[in-house]
Amino acid sequence: MSEVDKAWFAGIIDGEGCISIYARSNHFVPSVKIGNTNELLINNCKRILDEAGIEYFIRFNDRGDRNNAKPAWELCLESRPRVIAVLNMIYPYLVSKKAQADLILEWCGKSKRAKLDTESNFIPNIRLLNLRGRVK
Numbered sequence: 001m002s003e004v005d006k007a008w009f010a011g012i013i014d015g016e017g018c019i020s021i022y023a024r025s026n027h028f029v030p031s032v033k034i035g036n037t038n039e040l041l042i043n044n045c046k047r048i049l050d051e052a053g054i055e056y057f058i059r060f061n062d063r064g065d066r067n068n069a070k071p072a073w074e075l076c077l078e079s080r081p082r083v084i085a086v087l088n089m090i091y092p093y094l095v096s097k098k099a100q101a102d103l104i105l106e107w108c109g110k111s112k113r114a115k116l117d118t119e120s121n122f123i124p125n126i127r128l129l130n131l132r133g134r135v136k
Contacts, residue, residue, distance in 0.1 A: 001051045001089075009048050010093030012041065019087070019100035020130055021107065030083040030104050037070040045075050054085050080108045100129050 013019065017034045036042055042058070049056050056077045063069040077086055087101045094101055103126050 001048065005048050005051070006090055007093040009045065010090035010095075012045060013090060014094060014096045016041075017097065018130060019083075019097050019104055020126060021104060028107075029078050030080060030108055032077045032083055032086055034075045035072060037072045039073065042073040042075055049075075049077075049086070052085065052089055054082055054089075056082070084108050100126065103129070 012034055013032065016036050017032060019032050021028050021030045023029075034042070034045055046056070046058075054077065056075055059074040059076065060071065061074070062071045077083055083104060087105055091098070091101055091105075
C-alpha cells in the first residue's frame, strides 16, 4: 500500500471519522468509523482496507422518504486487532484525531480484562475529545 493511500485514509478519518470505544453487554469494544454520503469515497476506503487485509463492515442508510437527505454509508472497524491495525497504519498521518488514537491504542494495549470504569480519566478524556458542537 502506498504512503499516499495511508495519508489519504488518515485525512478521511480526521475529517469524516470517529475513533472511540463503546460498551457492548459486559465488555468494551474499540472502534473506528467513517460516515459519508459519497459512495466513491467509501469505495476508496474499502479498497485501502482490502489491500491492508483489515476486515470491516458497511452500514447503508437510504434515509427513507426524506427528500432533503442523500443515502449514507458508515464504514465500521471494531475489535482490538482491527482497530490496532488501522491506527498503526495511519498514525503518522493523523492530525486532529491523534489524541483519540493515542487513548484507544493505550487502552488496546492493556489486558482484555481491563475495566474502563477503573481508569478514572479514560472515559472523560475520550468523551471530551469526541464532543460535538460548541466547546465552552
